[in-house]
Amino acid sequence: MPVRTRALAVFVIVMNLALAACSKPAPAGGATAPGVRVTEVDLGRSLNADKTIGDNTDSFRPADTIYASVVTEGSASNATLKARWTYQDGQTVDESVRTIAPAGKATTEFHISKPDGFPTGKYKVEVSLDGATAGTKDFEVK
Amino acid sequence: MGIFDRKDDPPKAKPDFSNVQSGSSSTASAPTVPTGTTGTTTTSSGGTYVVVKGDSLSKIAKREYGDAAKWRRIYEANKDIIKDPDLIYPGQTLKIPGA
Numbered sequence: 748m749p750v751r752t753r754a755l756a757v758f759v760i761v762m763n764l765a766l767a768a769c770s771k772p773a774p775a776g777g778a779t780a781p782g783v784r785v786t787e788v789d790l791g792r793s794l795n796a797d798k799t800i801g802d803n804t805d806s807f808r809p810a811d812t813i814y815a816s817v818v819t820e821g822s823a824s825n826a827t828l829k830a831r832w833t834y835q836d837g838q839t840v841d842e843s844v845r846t847i848a849p850a851g852k853a854t855t856e857f858h859i860s861k862p863d864g865f866p867t868g869k870y871k872v873e874v875s876l877d878g879a880t881a882g883t884k885d886f887e888v889k
Numbered sequence: 890m891g892i893f894d895r896k897d898d899p900p901k902a903k904p905d906f907s908n909v910q911s912g913s914s915s916t917a918s919a920p921t922v923p924t925g926t927t928g929t930t931t932t933s934s935g936g937t938y939v940v941v942k943g944d945s946l947s948k949i950a951k952r953e954y955g956d957a958a959k960w961r962r963i964y965e966a967n968k969d970i971i972k973d974p975d976l977i978y979p980g981q982t983l984k985i986p987g988a
Binding site for chain 2: 797798819824825828830832834836838839840841843845846847848849850853854855856857858859860861862863866868
């Protein structure tokens with residue numbers, strides 16, 4: 748193999764390895780616990796009877812109750828879902844944990860409200876399953 | 890007025906999230922606890938819970954119903970063994986009314 752061709756081949760291999768190292772972690776749906784995985788995280792102001800979101804939105808008013816609906820698939824005798832809500836400055840707004848024993852598709856909702864209204868700004872909710880991040884959603888209070 | 894006269898803006902106060910209320914619920918059932926360990930065994934019609942160190946009625950209510958404000962429901966169901974809702978003891982078995 749000519750030197751230039753070999754150098755090109757080495758360059759391509761190195762670039763592929765670098766790209767693989769820089770790629771994002773699996774998005775919501777890829778994680779996590781054996782038997783159970785999060786397939787969907789939605790936000791809204793209201794819930795349906797089956798705990799799914801009635802009105803998907805990422806824009807809220809200060810007085811709203813903010814719901815995060817987490818759909819899981821699979822079964823487990825004990826799985827821990829956690830919702831961690833944070834403000835734009837990194838401050839933790841709330842952390843809620845729910846242990847579930849799903850047998851198939853299940854929906855778990857987390858909600859937060861603030862009697863004197865949420866400060867306007869950007870927020871994030873991070874959902875984890877058994878300690879591994881399973882999805883995040885950004886939203887704004889205007 | 891020169892640029893050296895400019896005063897810094899007062900530091901913005903951090904938002905206070907201490908009064909945020911939260912909760913959760915699920916279509917999935919709660920895990921059952923093997924015999925001999927503490928924790929909750931809950932069915933749709935209720936269950937029992939063995940108090941562990943660090944528990945309070947509001948903590949238990951939050952875990953069971955996703956809402957700490959529902960502690961009174963547990964208190965009402967256990968008035969025969971709870972004299973003061975601020976005082977529960979490890980090892981006490983509480984009745985947990987259905988959600």
